[in-house]
Amino acid sequence: MKLPKVVEDLTVSFERLPGIGRRTAQRLAFYLLRVPQRDLDFFGKSLVDLKRFTKLCRVCHNLTGSEECSVCEDLTRDRTQICVVESFQDVIAIEKSGSYRGLYHVLHGSISPLNNVGPEELYIDTLLERISGGKIAEIILATNTSLEGEATALYIADRISDRAEVAAEFKNIKVNRIGRGLPTGVELEYADDETLHQALATRRAV
Structure with a gap:
């Protein structure tokens, strides 16, 4: 037919x-x-x-309908913490868990040589610019637990470590990776609230 x-x-x-x-x-x-x-x-x-009528937040690259997203506009958030995630969906999942009150930075992907995605395709340089502005005490690397997510987290940690040798605002920053609870290969957006709570609560230094 x-x-x-x-x-x-x-x-x-x-x-x-x-x-x-x-x-x-x-x-x-x-x-x-x-x-x-x-x-x-x-x-x-x-x-x-x-x-x-949607755009990227000019600060963290989260999804928004205005210049800044609702998280960046919220003055009650802890502005000394930045949680680095791969996607909008990760922000939604963490917010739903109610276990985090800091700011975010959305990379829009992860480093994946097989898919021709390098660091320059992600919003990593703008993260370093935010840190350069001072006032940041902790970076939480909450990329997925896949090989690509782990590689991205290590790359960012190395970039921050390199900057710490020459820039004062990078010296005392804690760089932590989300902790236990998330099985290898699981994407954050599919994790339940308790698992995300545990992962953030048990974050470890990189």
Whole structure:
């Protein structure tokens, strides 16, 4: 059976999403045919506006709708701590756990030579710039426990150590790695609240 072009186009669009196969994509398209038009209009507008009205925080590169994200704007946060993560989803997971009240820095990935992602593709230099501004006492490296995440954490720790030899603002900074609780290879966004709480509570010096 040949489907109408608009249904086929929507199915193909859904297939491009991660984890969505042909059958699931088709099921989603058929479901939307039964949705009231006003809900479809809202859904369509949300898709159109998604990238138009979102941006990266100018300080930490978290997701925001303004110049700074809600975390960076919150004056009650501990501004001497920066938790370094790979993605927006990691920020959401840690915030949900309620175990951290400092600031964040989102790298937007991890070092992965196999995928042609080097340090220069990540927001590492801007992290060092933030530290250069002074007032930072601790960096928590909360990259994933994958090989790429571990390599990224070690790279950042080495960069900070190198700077400590020539720049006073880097000398007394504690550089810690999230501790036990997270199995090797597990991404932060999929960890439960208690596991994240344990990982942050048992962080160790790098």
